[in-house]
Amino acid sequence: MRDVLIVAGDTGETDLLTTTLQLAGYTVADTAGTGVEGIERIRRRRFDLVVWDATLPDLKDVARGPKPDSDDLPPVLFLITCDYLHTFLPGFGKRNEDYVTKPVRTTEMLARAEVLLRGRSAKGVAGAVGYGDLVLDDATCQARRGARPLGLTPAEYRLLRHLLANAECVVSKEQISRHVWGDFRAGDAIEKLVSRLRQKVNQDGPALIHTSRGFGYWLGRARG
Numbered sequence: 001m002r003d004v005l006i007v008a009g010d011t012g013e014t015d016l017l018t019t020t021l022q023l024a025g026y027t028v029a030d031t032a033g034t035g036v037e038g039i040e041r042i043r044r045r046r047f048d049l050v051v052w053d054a055t056l057p058d059l060k061d062v063a064r065g066p067k068p069d070s071d072d073l074p075p076v077l078f079l080i081t082c083d084y085l086h087t088f089l090p091g092f093g094k095r096n097e098d099y100v101t102k103p104v105r106t107t108e109m110l111a112r113a114e115v116l117l118r119g120r121s122a123k124g125v126a127g128a129v130g131y132g133d134l135v136l137d138d139a140t141c142q143a144r145r146g147a148r149p150l151g152l153t154p155a156e157y158r159l160l161r162h163l164l165a166n167a168e169c170v171v172s173k174e175q176i177s178r179h180v181w182g183d184f185r186a187g188d189a190i191e192k193l194v195s196r197l198r199q200k201v202n203q204d205g206p207a208l209i210h211t212s213r214g215f216g217y218w219l220g221r222a223r224g
Helices: 011-023 035-044 059-064 082-091 106-118 154-165 173-181 187-202
Strands: 003-007 027-032 049-053 076-080 097-101 123-125 128-131 134-137 142-145 209-212 216-219
Touching (some): 003 011, 011 027, 011 106, 134 154, 154 173, 154 216, 173 187, 187 209
Parallel strands (some): 003 027, 003 049, 049 076, 076 097
Antiparallel strands (some): 123 128, 128 134, 134 142, 209 216
């Protein structure tokens, strides 16, 4: 499970990504310079992972055009600048996907790729993702712990969606800030948001949201 498709418009970026991934043990099986070409590559063969530049200028053409069956889509790791996050995030997270912001940090990109390949991101069925008895339904934008509805605010919902997509992995405050608000927020704003979500999720059940001091937060069962 190491065959990768790179979809990026800049040849220098493609070369750098290719070298980075190959040194990490991946096989760059193909490349594409536009979003339309990327979709064609996915139609022709199966890849284990797609690294996709989400700032490509022809993504509107991709959105309007025919797409492969959703069951055939491989995990996708998007590369995106902070300027594009406000348009990118509303439609993000409905499949097995993740993103890193540019300029790309090699260690973060490889870590996210490993999460996607291992299937450690949240498993989805009919628009729902979850971990244990914690379930988030993208179709209704509702979350529950067992039979108990959580009553999340939009920001809490986006935060929980991001934690579920990275289950058992530590998510930094910067990543949370970019994902929830699309820009950087002070640490106390993030801490208050996490605290409110933690109270709702952890109430009446084993704690699922935890703090990794100095690094960030993670969702999962407590580690012995």
